[in-house]
Amino acid sequence: xxxxxxxxxxxxxxxxxxxxxxxxxxxxxxxxxxxxxxxxxxxxxxxxxxxxxxxxxxxxxxxxxxxxxxxxxxxxxxxxxxxxxxxxxxxxxxxxxxxxxxxxxxxxxxxxxxxxxxxxxxxxxxxxxxxxxxxxxxxxxxxxxxxxxxxxxxxxxxxxxxxxxxxxxxxxxxxxxxxxxxxxxxxxxxxxxxxxxxxxxxxxxxxxxxxxxxxxxxxxxxxxxxxxxxxxxxxxxxxxxxxxxxxxxxxxxxxxxxxxxxxxxxxxxxxxxxxxxxxxxxxxxxxxxxxxxxxxxxxxxxxxxxxxxxxx
Amino acid sequence: xxxxxxxxxxxxxxxxxxxxxxxxxxxxxxxxxxxxxxxxxxxxxxxxxxxxxxxxxxxxxxxxxxxxxxxxxxxxxxxxxxxxxxxxxxxxxxxxxxxxxxxxxxxxxxxxxxxxxxxxxxxxxxxxxxxxxxxxxxxxxxxxxxxxxxxxxxxxxxxxxxxxxxxxxxxxxxxxxxxxxxxxxxxxxxxxxxxxxxxxxxxxxxxxxxxxxxxxxxxxxxxxxxxxxxxxxxxxxxxxxxxxxxxxxxxxxxxxxxxxxxxxxxxxxxxxxxxxxxxxxxxxxxxxxxxxxxxxxxxxxxxxxxxxxxxxxxxxxxxxxxxxxxxxxxxxxxxxxxxxxxxxxxxxxxxxxxxxxxxxxxxxxxxxxxxxxxxxxxxxxxxxxxxxxxxxxxxxxxxxxxxxxxxxxxxxxxxxxxxxxxxxxxxxxxxxxxxxxxxxxxxxxxx
Numbered sequence: 001x002x003x004x005x006x007x008x009x010x011x012x013x014x015x016x017x018x019x020x021x022x023x024x025x026x027x028x029x030x031x032x033x034x035x036x037x038x039x040x041x042x043x044x045x046x047x048x049x050x051x052x053x054x055x056x057x058x059x060x061x062x063x064x065x066x067x068x069x070x071x072x073x074x075x076x077x078x079x080x081x082x083x084x085x086x087x088x089x090x091x092x093x094x095x096x097x098x099x100x101x102x103x104x105x106x107x108x109x110x111x112x113x114x115x116x117x118x119x120x121x122x123x124x125x126x127x128x129x130x131x132x133x134x135x136x137x138x139x140x141x142x143x144x145x146x147x148x149x150x151x152x153x154x155x156x157x158x159x160x161x162x163x164x165x166x167x168x169x170x171x172x173x174x175x176x177x178x179x180x181x182x183x184x185x186x187x188x189x190x191x192x193x194x195x196x197x198x199x200x201x202x203x204x205x206x207x208x209x210x211x212x213x214x215x216x217x218x219x220x221x222x223x224x225x226x227x228x229x230x231x232x233x234x235x236x237x238x239x240x241x242x243x244x245x246x247x248x249x250x251x252x253x254x255x256x257x258x259x260x261x262x263x264x265x266x267x268x269x270x271x272x273x274x275x276x277x278x279x280x281x282x283x284x285x286x287x288x289x290x291x292x293x294x295x296x297x298x299x300x301x302x303x304x305x306x307x308x309x310x311x312x
Numbered sequence: 313x314x315x316x317x318x319x320x321x322x323x324x325x326x327x328x329x330x331x332x333x334x335x336x337x338x339x340x341x342x343x344x345x346x347x348x349x350x351x352x353x354x355x356x357x358x359x360x361x362x363x364x365x366x367x368x369x370x371x372x373x374x375x376x377x378x379x380x381x382x383x384x385x386x387x388x389x390x391x392x393x394x395x396x397x398x399x400x401x402x403x404x405x406x407x408x409x410x411x412x413x414x415x416x417x418x419x420x421x422x423x424x425x426x427x428x429x430x431x432x433x434x435x436x437x438x439x440x441x442x443x444x445x446x447x448x449x450x451x452x453x454x455x456x457x458x459x460x461x462x463x464x465x466x467x468x469x470x471x472x473x474x475x476x477x478x479x480x481x482x483x484x485x486x487x488x489x490x491x492x493x494x495x496x497x498x499x500x501x502x503x504x505x506x507x508x509x510x511x512x513x514x515x516x517x518x519x520x521x522x523x524x525x526x527x528x529x530x531x532x533x534x535x536x537x538x539x540x541x542x543x544x545x546x547x548x549x550x551x552x553x554x555x556x557x558x559x560x561x562x563x564x565x566x567x568x569x570x571x572x573x574x575x576x577x578x579x580x581x582x583x584x585x586x587x588x589x590x591x592x593x594x595x596x597x598x599x600x601x602x603x604x605x606x607x608x609x610x611x612x613x614x615x616x617x618x619x620x621x622x623x624x625x626x627x628x629x630x631x632x633x634x635x636x637x638x639x640x641x642x643x644x645x646x647x648x649x650x651x652x653x654x655x656x657x658x659x660x661x662x663x664x665x666x667x668x669x670x671x672x673x674x675x676x677x678x679x680x681x682x683x684x685x686x687x688x689x690x691x692x693x694x695x696x697x698x699x700x701x702x703x704x705x706x707x708x709x710x711x712x713x714x715x716x717x718x719x720x721x722x723x724x725x726x727x728x729x730x731x732x733x734x735x736x737x738x739x740x741x742x743x744x745x746x747x748x749x750x751x752x753x754x755x756x757x758x759x
Contacts, residue, residue, distance in 0.1 A: 015755050015758075051532040053528070053532060053742070073533060078528075080532070082528055082744070083525050083526070083528065083529055084524040084525030084529075085524065085526050086524060086526055087520075088331075089327065097323055098530070100319050101320075101533040101534055102533050145529070
């Protein structure tokens, strides 16, 4: 697989503060890559290095296989977490200015802006000043400006902050469409539910070090612990059924709904026990549900960070 | 890359020029300045036009005709009063003072025993004027003893003015040194004001980009140095625009004043070019007046204007770049304008020093050691050198080596300071939250 971005042993120190130590990442093309980590972990520093706002002390970053250089700036779009617009400048002038700074010609920028303003239904904002707009409205404009020059790599740092749920959804759909069109996307956030929804790959940075990275589904698999949720409809007395199960397996929790005669249990299994328990259960009761619990990205995040802190 | 710089310059320029306060300042400043000059002139006139009255109690046989009124001083003669009574009347009448000349047959002794009584310490001007009267009388008396008649004395007493000329034989006039210093001072002052006003604009603009959080969006497209440079250039162009508007409106105003007051400007211009000898037909009085006007006009035309304007531009551009890049660094280091005070003060200090040194030291001795030193030191040279330059380059003026050294030092400092300021700027624009100390600023230089 081709990689849009490869970082090799990147380190960065500010005075006495180590912002990144020996980070190596490979970001595949045409995917959404989640860059996760607690506040102050070094995510922003890493993103700034990709944008050539700062430079690494050691290590290299390859963009499309070539060392990062100024001509790549036009191929990258960046929506920073700390973002804003000139308050007293008109929306249209401002969007044109920022688009031209990314290398678009004035006429091309105007054409594309018109398309996007119509698409997001904000065409009548063109002549307004930013100070007349709400925060969410300004965010929409920032989003458009970020993607307008059709970069190969988009970097979103907390893109949904400041949006109401409806607009957040519109932006999420736009991000997914961009990915469909072949754009690679780095997505930095604390909101784990959007990581689950969007990211195929993640990297977890903690205290300037990378502590986890890979395909999200693979990571989840490796974090599975063979706990299964089972729901059965029992005919006889639930107590005896539960006793039989508990004799043979390690039941973690159980809950019985007497009216519906519905018993829910979660059970810890050893490897390769699934087929055995399934056949046993099917003889004793009607199985409604049998599923393996898969850890959420949130669980993985908290667990990994805590483990790391406890190890020290 | 230059295209991006151009875009930034354009945006900064338009943002400044379209700003309401800029438009208001551009219109209002000349009105304020003219108003201030008129007010100062009026107040000075009011202050000077106060006429003082001095009572004279003359018990001697002398000084019967000598106490005549002048512009600032007039006299009231007291007769047949005792000194005490005269003092009382003087203060009750609210007069300025009492001059008492005691009874004595010898002029010298009468003079020596005379007193001026006043309420407070007497005004030096009045004392000098009175002393002049005594002096003249005494001189006349002594010369009379040597056989000089009073008519002869009067003819001797005619005022005399020395003719002034340069070595090249051009006629010179008094006060031209002051005029030159004044013109140089004007240029120096203009540079200082410009640096402070537009440096502050640059600083505010940097702070605005930080507080509105647009900065990171922009520097993901352009280098921080380009942004800083574009900002400084764009703002200076806005300043130039303001300057040109003022220059044009001042010329228009002058033109209107000339029209209204009926001065024949073209006549003045031709007279300046013609020789004084061509005006024999004119009356004695007007000829002498016009001669002087012509001499002044010629001296003013003789000031090396081209040199002055070229060096004004050069020193202005370099000085402005040095200071405004420091201002940009300060803006980048802080989060809001109230935090700038502690950093701005040390920046303004050399500018103020330059102005004071200029007004006190350069005016009295344009080529003395202090003037030379400050016109070489790069943080003060843009102001002090311009104050010296109206005297020209070379003999009698600024030695060429000093001018060149000063410019070379300025360029070197410019490069060094812009380099350091850009480093602080680059780090500072992405730092939020706390006001850095000087120690931290130094550390940023190594990031």
